[in-house]
Amino acid sequence: MTPPPLRVAFAGTPEFAATALAALLQAGHPVPLVLTQPDRPAGRGLRPQASPVKQLAQAHGLPLAQPRSLRLDGRWPDDALAARRALEAAAPEVLVVAAYGLILPAWVLALPRLGGINIHASLLPRWRGAAPIQRAIEAGDAQTGITLMQMDTGLDTGALLAAQALPIGPGDTSATLHARLAALGADLVVQALARLRHAAWPAQPQPGEGVTYAHKIEKAESAIDWRLPAAVIERRLRAFDPYPGASTVLAGQPVKLWRGRVVPGQGVPGQVLQAGARGLVLACGEDALELLTLQRAGAGRVTAREFLQRHPLAAGAQAEGGGSR
DSSP states (O other), rough: EEEOOOOEEEEEEHHHHHHHHHHHHHHTTTEEEEEEOOEEETTTTEEEOHHHHHHHHTTTTOOOOOSSSTTTTTSSSHHHHHHHHHHHHHOOOOEESSSSSOOOHHHHHHTTTEEEEEEEESOTTTTTEEEEHHHHHTTSSEEEEEEEEEEOOOSOOOOOOEEEEEEETTTHHHHHHHHOOOOOOOHHHHHHHHHHTTTTOOOOOOOOSSEEEEEOOOOOGOOOOTTHHHOOOOOOHHHHTTTOOOEEEEEEEEEEEEEEEOOOOOOOBEEEEEETTTEEEEEEEBBBEEEEEETTSSSHHHHHHHHHHHHHHOOOOBBBBOOOO
């Protein structure tokens, strides 16, 4: 006789998490409670906007909680206490977590009998932390993947349940890689819960070697330091697409840079080597970068040729600004 589907409490916030929640619902798992971040101001009007997970939960009529904290001894103990009561009433067998954004204290993980399973967008222990997709592209990794982890109170330190690798293509951005990883994570967690319905799934401790941390992307990192090698800058363009975008200042105007290609070239870092029919090329600390797609403030993304038609540049002009190495 096939065991019934597991009762799954779900904690997540962005589109990456919503993909997993949709897969769990499609697989027939009852979801008695969804935890997601409080609504945040967004857009030009800075109106509170529901997260993708909240929107999906509301569309399916799922019970929802949006605590500011889950720490009973923290800044918002009333929020945490209300969430605890909601979780206890939901009586989940397992908690699935994907990009939730809040620290889960021990009481949360101890409540479901199967604990918490985290869908993490890297091959742990590489790229623990907040921005594994961006940091993998920025570092020039050949592959990344999805890891299912039995959660503990550390930062992505729990034992490993399953993992599947995914290659990073030479044209991948954070947006394109995010979409593929979200789909892979959703598939893996559905498979994992199907197995857990029948038997315990042995977890393996994470290796002690190969640990790296994917620190949160700061907006200040967007400013390009032209002293860096062109290959490093090109990867940053892709890693920071769509957020926060890589930026520089050309002809006195801030410009976002979305696509580039490493080409031979020498000059003062940030110097325009070519600006015309043969392309827009800037010198870097090593080699040069041909800019392919750019964007001025208040305008859309355009090719380098379209950009130069509207904003001519001369060879020898110097890009301003810079950032940390």
